[in-house]
Structure formats: C-alpha cells, structure tokens
Amino acid sequence: MLPSIPSILAALSLLALPISITSTATPTPPSLTFLYSLNCTLGTAIQIGAGPHGNRVAIPITGGTFSGPKLSGKVLNLGADWGLIDNNGTFAADTRYQLQTNDNANIFIRTSGPTQADGHIHLRILFETGSAKYYWLNHIVAVGVLTAGSGFVAIDAWYLEGAKAAVKGV
Template sequence: APNAPRLTYLYTANVTLGPTIQYGDGPKGNRVAIPIIGGTFDGPKMKGTIINLGADWGVTDNFGVFNPDTRYGFKTDDGANIYLQTSGPQKQDGLLHLRLLFETGNANYTWLNEIVAVGVLKGGAGSYVVIDAW
C-alpha cells in the first residue's frame, strides 16, 4: 500500500465573532452570516492577527448539517496579508472539519498557496471559536 500523507501542524487560531445575522430558510437551507471581526493565530512558521474583514456565510442543509463557508484574512507579525477560505461539514459531536485554502503573494508565505490543509473547529466561550490547523 502507498504511504499515507502526513500532517504538519500549522497553527491554532482564536477567531473572534460578531453577532449572527439570520437569513432564514432558502433553497439551499437555513443561511446565516457570522462576522469574523478579529483574533489571533500562532504556529511554528506563522503568527499574527486576524483582520476585521470577513464572515462565515454558512448554511444548515436539509439534513441538519451546518456547512461553513468562510472568507477572511490573516496579518502576520512580519506584515504579510494572507487570504483564507474554509468549508466543511459539522460532525455529530459538534466539531467542524474544515478544508483550508490559502492565497498570498508575499514571498515568505507562498508555500501556503501550494498546500492541502485541514482544520478542526471547536466552539469557544461565547463570541469566539478555536481552529487547530494542519
């Protein structure tokens, strides 16, 4: 059998959220918008703050599964802007398993453009969530 890919820890993010906006039941399910208004991320090769510009445009489908659809940004401690998009289903235990997609033109972080990354989101206390990324 072929060797399985290995995961390398990227960071833990503490993401600060604004008040949820409800759009109600639509053709794809129950849509919400959850503003992403700040936070921090810290890992062995990158750390910094979460830019106050982004949201999760998630939808709960007809099976009752919440599917996040986020777009937001990181500002690294050395000044790079990194765009981040996440998606993935919520599991029955409440955890969200995320697919992470990065985009940046900063030479120090272009390696992020080429990786396959995953995350696990856990609820925090009130207005934030925690995401561990590999």
Template sequence: MLPTNILSAASVGLLSTLATCASATPTHKDGGPIPPDSQLLFSLKMNLGASVNFGLGPRGTRFGDPILGGSFEGPKLNGVILPVGGDWGLLDARGGFQALTVFQFQTADGANIFVRGTGPTPNGKGLHYLSLETGAENYYWVNDIMVVGATSVDREKGLVTIDAWQMIPPAS
C-alpha cells in the same frame, strides 16, 4: 487485421500506463496505501460578532457571523486575524451544517494572507479544507499547500478555534 493490431497496441499502452501508475503509488509492506503525514501549521482563535439569520431558502437556513478579529500562532505562521470577512453557514432540513468562512491573516512581519475555509461542522465540530493565498514573497509557499483544520465553534462565546495541519504527501 489492422483493427486487431491497433487494439493490441492500445491494450499494451494502457496496461503499461496502469502498471507505471500503480508502481508510483507508495504502499505499506502489506500492499495497502500509505496515508499522508501532517504537520501543525498554526492554531487560531477567532472572535465572531452577532449572528445574522437570512432565513429559510431553497437549500436550508442561511446565516452569517462577522469576524471581529483574533490571532493565530504556529511553527510556520504567526500573527493576527484582521476584522474583515465572515463566517457563513447553511443548516439543511436534516440538521446538517455546512460552513464557508472567508477572512484575512496579517503575519507578525506585516504580510497579508487571504484564507478561505469550507466543510461540514456537525454539532460545532468538524474538519475544514483551508485555502491560503498571498503575493508576499516570504509566504508564497502557502499558495501551494493542502491544509485541513480541526474546527470547534462555541456559539455562546462567539469563538472559533482551528488547529490547522499542513498535509505532507507520503514518501515514495
């Protein structure tokens, strides 16, 4: 009899937890989920140097482009892209391209923000997850936000443009 009582208590606890989680998720009036909102954080133009091909490896062909600099401007962040970091890529056997970009912002008032981006870029366009990191007090909030960048790459001009959007959770 004890196992049945324990199972019943566990079932009630699980159902209660699931009901609480379900009621905490915002939904449309038709019952579907509400998508997050977004706000433009910045737009950037980044200049790349000559590409270095590392050759074929076990996961595909790797290459990298040095970041020569650039600028970014938006409602919350403005400044220059310092000439450090790189834009690395992996081209797989099926033609899929995966980017990994690491670089540094310097805001108009002198704060440094480390930026890391990753995501697929088929045909020179894609969406990237951008992670921002700083110890600067005025910009510490960037450590705790989700940023998605709509990216375009012009290899002939050595130019990357990104419109970066801060994702905003739906209101409850």
C-alpha cells in the same frame, strides 16, 4: 514564465496512458504537519433565511490571533462565515477572512466543511497570498478542526506533509 500550450497538452496526454497496478498493498498515507492554532472572535449572527441551498446564516469574524511554527499574527476584522444549515440540521462552514502575519504579510483564507457528530467542524482550508515569504501557502493542502465557543471559535490547522517536497519554503 508560463508553460507553452504544446507542453501543457503533452503533459495532459500522459494522463491518458493506461496505468498498471501491480501491488495490492495499502499505500502509505501522507502525514500531517502542524500549521497553527487560531482563536477568533465573532459578531452577532445574521439570519439570512431559507434559500435554495439551505438556511444561510452570516457570522461576522471580528478579530483574533493565530500562532504556529512558521507563521503567527492576527485575524483582521474583515470577513465572515456564510454557513448553511441543511435539511437535517447540519451546519456547514463557508468562510472568507483575512490573516495578517506579525511581519505584515496579508493572507486571504477560505474554509469550508461540515459539523461532525462530536460538534467539531472539519475544515478544508485554502490560502491566497502574494507574499514571497508565505507564497508556499498557496500550494499546500490544509485541513483544520474547529471548536466553537460562545462568541469565538478555535481552529487547529495542519497541512499534508507530502506536499512539502514540491513546494519551496515549507
């Protein structure tokens, strides 16, 4: 059941209250919990060329596997990275692809993030699924570190532990 408009407005009005900060202590950062390691194969890159946002390249995602403590399965041959190379030569990932768990749940995934000085790409990861078992993925904050190889990439992914208390199934 969706909340009513008055209850949404009442909740938003709380955001307008003045906040009193009484401590100068550094807050404790949330911890990360391992989600999975993923290896996927890539097709031949398609150079789209220089456009209004940079030099775009499309890299097909053609398959692979992922494995972690709460979900494992395969990467389907459905998706690509539509990354951009900026004026400084930095590549930023912009992916959309499909995971299928070992118990046949489908999970749509989007990632984005820039290449770092060490060559890894730091990713923001968003999940979308209708599976009751994996629905908790829709509400987590997840990050990943991508390592590129020749014709493949490896991604190690984690989620913020602080989100666990508010999300069923985690």
